[in-house]
Amino acid sequence: MLEVELAGLKLKNPLILASGILGSSISTLNVLSEYAGAVVTKSVGIKKREGYKNPTVINWKCGLLNAVGLASPSAEDFAKELKKYNKNAALFVSLYGYSADEFANLTQIFDFVDAFEVNMSCPHVKGAGFDLGSDLELAKNVIRRMKEVTEKPVFAKISAMHRYLELAKELEKSGVDGIVITNTLPGMKIDIISKRPILNNVSGGVSGPAIKPIALKCVYELYKNIEVPIIGCGGITNFEDVLEFILAGATCVELGSALFLSKKVMYSIQESLNAFLRIENTTIQDLIGRAHNFSSTG
Ligand SMILES: Cc1cc2nc3c(=O)[nH]c(=O)nc-3n(C[C@H](O)[C@H](O)[C@H](O)COP(=O)(O)O)c2cc1C
Numbered sequence: 001m002l003e004v005e006l007a008g009l010k011l012k013n014p015l016i017l018a019s020g021i022l023g024s025s026i027s028t029l030n031v032l033s034e035y036a037g038a039v040v041t042k043s044v045g046i047k048k049r050e051g052y053k054n055p056t057v058i059n060w061k062c063g064l065l066n067a068v069g070l071a072s073p074s075a076e077d078f079a080k081e082l083k084k085y086n087k088n089a090a091l092f093v094s095l096y097g098y099s100a101d102e103f104a105n106l107t108q109i110f111d112f113v114d115a116f117e118v119n120m121s122c123p124h125v126k127g128a129g130f131d132l133g134s135d136l137e138l139a140k141n142v143i144r145r146m147k148e149v150t151e152k153p154v155f156a157k158i159s160a161m162h163r164y165l166e167l168a169k170e171l172e173k174s175g176v177d178g179i180v181i182t183n184t185l186p187g188m189k190i191d192i193i194s195k196r197p198i199l200n201n202v203s204g205g206v207s208g209p210a211i212k213p214i215a216l217k218c219v220y221e222l223y224k225n226i227e228v229p230i231i232g233c234g235g236i237t238n239f240e241d242v243l244e245f246i247l248a249g250a251t252c253v254e255l256g257s258a259l260f261l262s263k264k265v266m267y268s269i270q271e272s273l274n275a276f277l278r279i280e281n282t283t284i285q286d287l288i289g290r291a292h293n294f295s296s297t298g
Pocket residue numbers: 018019020021042043057064066068070094119122157182183184206207208209211233234235236254255256257258
């Protein structure tokens with residue numbers, strides 16, 4: 001009932017661990033892979049990156065605010081580590097970079113993974129992430145170059161803050177195999193006693209329930225405009241959230257901040273999804289995009 005097909009990959013369920021939430025540790029990926037349909041690694045680039053100084057993550061009342069700054073080991077070191085992955089769920093590697101050649105190089109270094117996720121949307125690292133998705137020509141070139149060197153699926157992770165319909169349509173023409181939406185959205189918090197921004201980087205990315213309605217609307221709009229599968233991400237914490245994204249048109253969903261509260265959340269979501277699907281006598285695959293049957297206005 002929970003199985004889905006995503007760009008030719010058969011996943012045991014539609015739940016995917018979102019990039020970066022649990023750091024770069026392989027042991028955590030191995031634990032999560034027991035419950036997830038797929039796991040996405042922390043974004044990795046060619047060179048090791050220190051990231052920003054603490055505080056880098058704040059837990060506020062509607063989710064998290066983070067500016068980790070893409071801290072990660074070098075691609076070569078991380079690739080060695082990833083070989084210890086237990087393969088209980090599909091493995092997607094998330095990549096960040098600054099040029100099409102760099103992405104092609106990274107794709108070759110990680111040629112053993114099941115799929116690639118291009119980070120075009122991190123809001124707090126200059127020149128990479130969000131800036132890549134804002135440069136249409138560069139974004140298209142990245143996808144084209146990656147598709148020249150791999151036959152594995154390449155997903156682009158874009159932001160609700162982009163002109164996301166135009167971007168997704170152009171990436172689709174360039175050969176992308178799916179769109180992930182959304183990354184965190186820019187935000188900040190100020191400490192009223194010290195009178196200064198709390199994050200060391202001043203501002204960062206908002207995640208968790210605060211961004212769910214925004215992400216859901218993006219998925220709904222994208223479903224009307226593109227053919228490639230959509231992976232919804234943003235504020236998903238329970239089975240009802242998952243179903244909303246599926247009904248809006250997502251084939252799969254990524255969970256991030258929810259895993260901060262409980263690593264078992266994927267397990268309880270699956271139990272509830274199974275119960276729901278049994279009662280409704282349906283499958284996840286059958287529910288994808290069903291909310292569009294009832295659209296009365298644009
Ligand atoms: C601490 C933290 C680190 C993150 N690191 C990455 C990252 O390396 N690459 C990436 O594409 N997204 C990263 N994200 C964004 C998440 O993958 C996800 O898109 C976002 O948090 C929204 O989903 P959520 O509301 O379920 O958390 C990070 C988010 C958090 C909170």
